[in-house]
Amino acid sequence: MTISFRKGLFSGTNDQEGQDVNSQLVSEACSSETPLANPTRKQHDWSWWRSIIMDSWALEIVSMxxxxxxxxxxxxxxxxxxxxxxxxxxxxxxxxxxxxxxxTASKSSLVFAIGEAISQLKWDWFQDCKELISMQMFDDASRGPLGSIMLLGHHRGRSVVSFGAAILVFMLVFDPFFQQILSYPTESIKVEPQTGNTAGLENAAFAPQTKYFNSANLSDSEWNGASYLGIWSSDFSIQPQCPSGNCTWPTYKSLGMCSKCADLTSVARLDCPTSEWDSSGNATVSYSGKCEVVLPQGSSSATTITLNVVDGAISNTDIETAMIWEVYRLEDDYDNMTYMDINRPQLVLAEASLGLHDNKIKNDSMVPGIYIEHVTECALSYCIQDYNLSVHGGDTIFQRGSGDFGQVLTLNESLTTPGYLCWAPTGTPSTLGIYATTIGNESIGMNTSAFVFCNWDVQSRPAPVNAARILQMGLNVAMEQTAAAWTQMGLQNTDITIVGTMYSTEVMVKVQWLWMILPALLVLGGNVFLTLTILRSRKKAAWKSSVLALLFHGLRHLDRDEYLTNSAMKKAAENIHVKLQYCDSDRRAMLNEQ
Incomplete structure (x- = not known):
């Protein structure tokens, strides 16, 4: 048996003309006939479904x-x-x-179906007279991207098969695109409380209670300790419970202590004694008196001035140029004073600094040479503040809003007596109801939901001590820290819990959907290409990538009707034995039937 090529690959070779051509080709190829052995045929009982798979597009459709x-x-x-x-x-x-x-499974099935479709289109391509090299191009294109690129260059995208070849080329990036789809960022996710482990997952901050600012609940030593802490420490932050190190709390209001300061240098005046002497004489004398820094309201300062006069002239002076004093304290008489827009603050302190003009000091008086450098006034009082608290990476972020210093007024006189005052936030109506509760041995009127409390003992609010330390750090800083220390004292004694949300840092799955577009288009395009191929070749035999079609339809002495189907050719091929032999004349290799 020998292979014979002739024009029209779909035509048979069992007619007389074909036999003559084949005989001529064989004669020219080999100088002697190779004896044909009687073929041994094996009988096989093929199942019907095998014929359907081989002679139809069932396998390709299933793959797609x-x-x-x-x-x-x-x-x-x-x-x-x-x-x-x-x-x-x-x-x-x-x-x-x-x-x-x-x-990988999707890609492999897609490549198989597209490759078979490209192979089928080569039989359609040779329905017209084409270059024989196109047979090799189609075969290479069905095998992978390199052959597809060569076919695209040859056809220049002007054939249906170019669509399938382009899909095979783009299949090179099918896997890399899928590798880019998934990313794993770390995110903080909410931890849901679990039964039996609520305490471990509970994250809480604390809000000061009104009752803990009443002297019946806190001793004088605790107030004094907080005052000392205010001028010797600077850390008064809240340390919330947050096991995971990442927690948030809703903004909440809480009672505390706040400070407010103002510069009164422009409105303060100096009141000093008029100590004069006869500078024309030779007097030797010592004078002592007090200079006061007088403010628009409240107590004045008192600083002692001592000077020595020798032979009618000032020899030396001794004056206290820096001073701190208590301007106002809320006492039992409730004098209804207002400082810096704060009604009846708990405590008001002032700091003053005096200077000397040497060229203004006269021989008979030093008063003209004394002047005020600056005066600062600060108040401490109850306030309501908004608290923003969070913990990120174990670091606590604590922010306070501006404070509402509230007001002191009489509420619910059926419960109170005249002069029985209550502290309440600004805007609290005088008709607000309060209830009686006992703290220690005292009866207190309260409305905790409205941050109202009554009948507190103002005598136990000590002023910050150690004037030298306060002068060193500045009165405004000292009062701010004292207010924070008093608020912290309330936090440490409260039993009100503000429950927040705890988060844990987890590795999350994030899908980058844009990377799915090209793979989706390739799968869709493969389906369209296979459908077009099936429709285009629906009236032709589905030879696809079968190599037997070339062999059988190039053999002589074979009936063309018998071998039109792929399954028939395969069945016959199982019973035909061939051998690649060299012809004796020119040593050409030919397949000869044995």
Whole structure:
């Protein structure tokens, strides 16, 4: 048996003309006839479904459906795990591994179906007279991207097969695109409380209670301790309970202590004694008196001035140039004073600094040479503040809003007596109801939801001590820290809990859906290409990539009707034995039937 090529590959070779041509080709190829052995035919009982698979597009359609199913499975997996914690899968499999397996299965099935479609189109291509090299181009294109690139260059995109070849070329980036789909950022996610472990997951901050600012609940030593802490420490932050190191709390209001300061240099005046002497004489005398810094309201300062006069002239002076004094304290008489827009503050202190003009000091008086450098006044009082608290990475972020210093007024006179005052936030109506409660041995009127409390003992609010330390740090800083220390004291004694939300840092799954566009288009394009190929060749035999079609339809003495189907050719091929032999004349290799 020898292979014979002739024009019209779909035509048979069993007619007389074909036999003559084949005989001529064989005669020219070999100088002697190779004896033909009687073929040994094996009988096989082929099942009907095998013929259907080989002679139809069933296998390719199943492959394409499998490719679509794998792609849908990938999308489903991504939808399920997108935005969730990275899963722990059995056998140490990762989500990337599962996606990669499904992507490989989808790609392999898609490439197989497209390759078969390209192979089928080559039989359609040779319905017209074409270059024989096109047979090799189609075969190379069905095998992979390199052959597809060569076919695209030859056809220049002007044939249906170019569509399939382009898909095979773009299949090179099918896997890399899937590798870019998944990323694993770290995010803070809310931790839900679990039964039996609520205490461990509970994150709480604390809000000062009104009752803990009443002297019946806190001793003088605790107030004094907080005052000392205010001028010797600077850390008064809240230390909330946050086991995970990442927590947030809703903004909440809380009672505390606040400070407010103002510069009164422009309105303060100096009141000093008029100590004069006869500078024309030779007097030697010592004078002592007090200079006062007088403010618009409240107590004045008192600083002692001592000077020595020798022979009618000032020899030396002794004056206290820096001073701190108590301007106002809320006493039992409730004098209804207002400082810096704060009604009846708990405590008001002032700081003053005096200077001397040497050139203004006269021989008979030093008063003209004394002047005020600056005066600062600060008040301490109850306030309501907004608290913003959070913990990030173990670091506490604590922010206070501007304070509402509230007001002192009489509420619910059926419960109170005349002169029985209450502290309440600004805007609290005088008709607000309060209830009686006992703290220690005292009866207190309160409305905790409205931050109202009554009948507190103002005598136990000590002023900050150690004037030298206050002068060193500045009165405004000292009062601010004292207010924070008093507020912290309330926090440490409260039993009101502000519950927040705890977060844990987890590795999350994030799907970058844009990387899915090209793979989806390739799967869709593969389906369209296979459908076009099936429709285009629906009236032709489905030879596809079968090499037997070339062999059988190039053999002589074979009836063309018997070998039109792929399954028939394969069945016959199982019973035909050939051998690649060299002809004796020119040593050409030919397949000869044995």
């Amino acid at each position: 459906l499998f490719s679509i199913a794998c792609f849908i499975a990938i999308v489903s997996v991504l939808i399920v795990f997108n935005g969730k914690k990275r899963p722990n899968i059995s056998y140490n499999l990762s989500l990337n591994t599962i996606v990669s397996i499904l992507a």
